[in-house]
Amino acid sequence: MTHVCAMRRAFIAATLFASAAMMAAQPPQGQGRRPQIPDTGGRSATYDPLKTFAPYAMPQPVTSYRGADGAPTPTYWQNSADYEMHATIDPGTKTLSNIETITYTNNSPVALNSLWLQVEQNTYRADARSRAFSGGSRQRPENINTDGTVFESMELLSTVKSAKPVKAEYVISDTRARIDLPTPLPHGSSIKILIKYHYTVPGIWGGRTSVDDVKDGPIYDIAQWYPRMAVYDDIHGWDTQPFLGNEFYTEFGNYDFYVTVPSNYLVAGTGYLVNGTEVLTKTQQDRLKQAATSDKTVFIRTQDEVHDPASRPKKDGTLTWHYHMDHTRDAVFSASPSFIWDAAKINLPSGKTSLAESFYPAEAAGDDGWGRCTEYLKDAVEHFSQDWYVYPYPAGINVAGFSSGMEYPGLVFDGIRSKGKGLFVVTAHEIGHTWFPMVVQSNERRDAWMDEGFNTFIDIYESDQFNHGVWGPKRDGEYAPGGGYPADEIAKVNADPEAPPILMRSDAIREKYRHPVTYFKSAEGLYLLREEILGHEVFDRAFRKYINDWAFKHPTPSDFFREMESEAGEDLSYFWRGWYENNWTMDMAAKDLKYNDPSDPSKGAHVIIEQNGQLVLPAWVQVKYDDGTDLKIKLPAETWMQKATYTMPLPTTKKIAEVMIDPEHRIPDGNRANNTAKP
CATH class of the missing domain: 1.10.390.10 (Neutral Protease Domain 2)
Structure with a gap:
C-alpha cells in the first residue's frame, strides 16, 4: 500500500511539473498568438454548475419493457378493451340509457384477480370527490345535480361458447368501480362484461359533456358516457386515479356503437358512419360522397334545410345511427335536430384521404363563423400529418355545442360563438390532440403536460x-x-x-x-x-x-x-x-466590454458574460458595430459546465456600439436590464 501511494504521489508531482513546463513554454502575449484572456468563476452566489450539470436520474427506470433508448422493447405489452354499445337518448327526461358489452383482454404477464372501471358520470353526484377538490373553480355546481351512473345490472361472460353469464360482484368508489373476479383472468385470456345502466345528461359543465338549447332544438354533447376499463400497465399496475378534472388514461380497442334518437336528429359520432343509407336521405348520401373527393367545402345539410322535414329520411319515431372505429381509446357523439352539416376531403401523405366535417347550429353559421371550420380542420390535419404522423382516423369532426374546447379521437367539441381567428385557433388545437394524446397516449391524469403542452407546441407551427x-x-x-x-x-x-x-x-x-x-x-x-x-x-x-x-x-x-x-x-x-x-430561472449578464488594445479596435475585443440563474440554455450574443452592421455568436450550454463567468473573445476588427445577449428574446431571461454592454 505504501509503495502504491508513493507511486501516485510521484505521478501527480510529475504531471504538475509537466503542466508548469508547458505553461512556461507558451509564447508571451503579442508574439504569434492572440492575447490570453483568463476565465474566472466556478460557482457564484446564484449559479452552481455542479448542480445544473449533475447526473440526472430519470423519473422512471429502464425496464425490460421500456428501453434505455426510450423506445418500447419487443417485450412491451398493454391490455386492450373492445366495446359494443346500444344507447338511447330520451329528450323528454334528458336520460341516456345504454347496454354495453366490454371485451377485455389481459396481455400482462400476470393473472388479474379484479378489474377496474372508470365511471366518470359519478363526478356529477353531490358527494363526488371532485366537488370538494375543485371548489367550483372548474365545475358549475348548479349544473351537476345528477345521480351519476345508475347501474341496472352487471354480468360477466366467459368468451367460451355456451358459458352462462355470472352476476358481477362490484364495489363503487367515487368515479371508479372494482369488479371482483370469481377466478383470476390469466395472461392471454379475455372476458366480457355486460352492463346495463342509465344516467341524466348534465347541464353545461367544464367542456366535458352537456345538453342545452339553441333556437332549433337541443344539442347533446355526449362524452364520458360509458363505464370503461381503467389501465393496467407496467408502471403502476391498475392506474385508478379518480376523475377530479384532469383528463383520461384508457386502453385502446375497437368500437361499435349504436345511438337511437328522434328521427329529426343528426348524430355526429367518432369513426365512420356504417349505416348512412338508413339515416341519411339519398341527397345527403350523394353530397357526402361528393365531399369525400372535394377540396372545397360541400354542404351535406344546409341552414335552409334544417326546418325541412324532407331533409330526414323519416318524419316520426326514431332512427338508430351506427358508428365504428378501430384502434381507438374512446368514442363520443353529438346529437341535435339543429345541425347544419358540411364536409371536405383531407389529403394525407401517400395518397390517403380522410374527411373533415363540421356540425353547427344556425347561430354559428356564416363565413365569419363556422362556415370556415371545415377549412380549418382540413388544413390542420393535413399539416400535422405532413409534419409529424399521418392522421389515422376516417374522419375529423368539429361540433359546435355547449361543451366548448374538448377533444376526443376524431371528434372535438367547440363553442357556438367562436369565430374568425379564435375558431381557427381552437379548431387546430383540439384536432391537434389527435396526435397527443389520442395516438401517443400519455397518462393525462399524471402528466397532462405531455398532452396539452405537446399539442400546443405543434399548434405554433400550424x-x-x-x-x-x-x-x-x-x-x-x-x-x-x-x-x-x-x-x-x-x-x-x-x-x-x-x-x-x-x-x-x-x-x-x-x-x-x-x-x-x-x-x-x-x-x-x-x-x-x-x-x-x-x-x-x-x-x-x-x-x-x-x-x-x-x-x-x-x-x-x-x-x-x-x-x-x-x-x-x-x-x-x-x-x-x-x-x-424545477422552475429554475435564467439571468445572463453582459459587462466589461473592452478592446484587446484600447487604442486599436482592429485587434478584437472581449466581454464578460455572467450566469446568474440556475437555468442554462444556449444563447445568441449579438455584436452591433458603429457602422450599423452586426455579428451573432451562439454560446452553447456547455459554456457554463464548469464556471459562472465567461470572458468571451469577440473576433472583431471594427468599432463596437454594444454587445447584447439574446436580442430577439428567444430564451426566458428573467432580467434583461443587464443584457447589454457598451465599450
Missing part, C-alpha cells in the same frame, strides 16, 4: 402555416395563436415561487397555473429544444421517431426524455432538470 401565416404566432410579447407563449412570459412563471414544476401530478396544479405551466411552459420546452438547443433537423427526426415508436401506446416522461437524448445524440440532463423538474 398557425405559421395556415394561409401564409395570416394568423401566425408573434413572439414579441403577444400571446400566440394555438397557445404559443413568449419566452419573457415564461420567465415570469419560472420566477413565481408558487408555480409548480412541470413534473407535478396534473391534479395538484392549481387552476391559476394550469395553462401557464401545463400548456405554455411545456410547449415552450419543445420550442426551445427545436429552435435553440437541437435545431430543426435533429429535433424533427427524434420527435418523429418518438411519435412513431409510441403510437397507440403509453409513454412516460422518462421514455420521452430518453428517446430525445438517444436519437438526438445529446445529453440534455441540464434541461430536463432545470425546465421540467
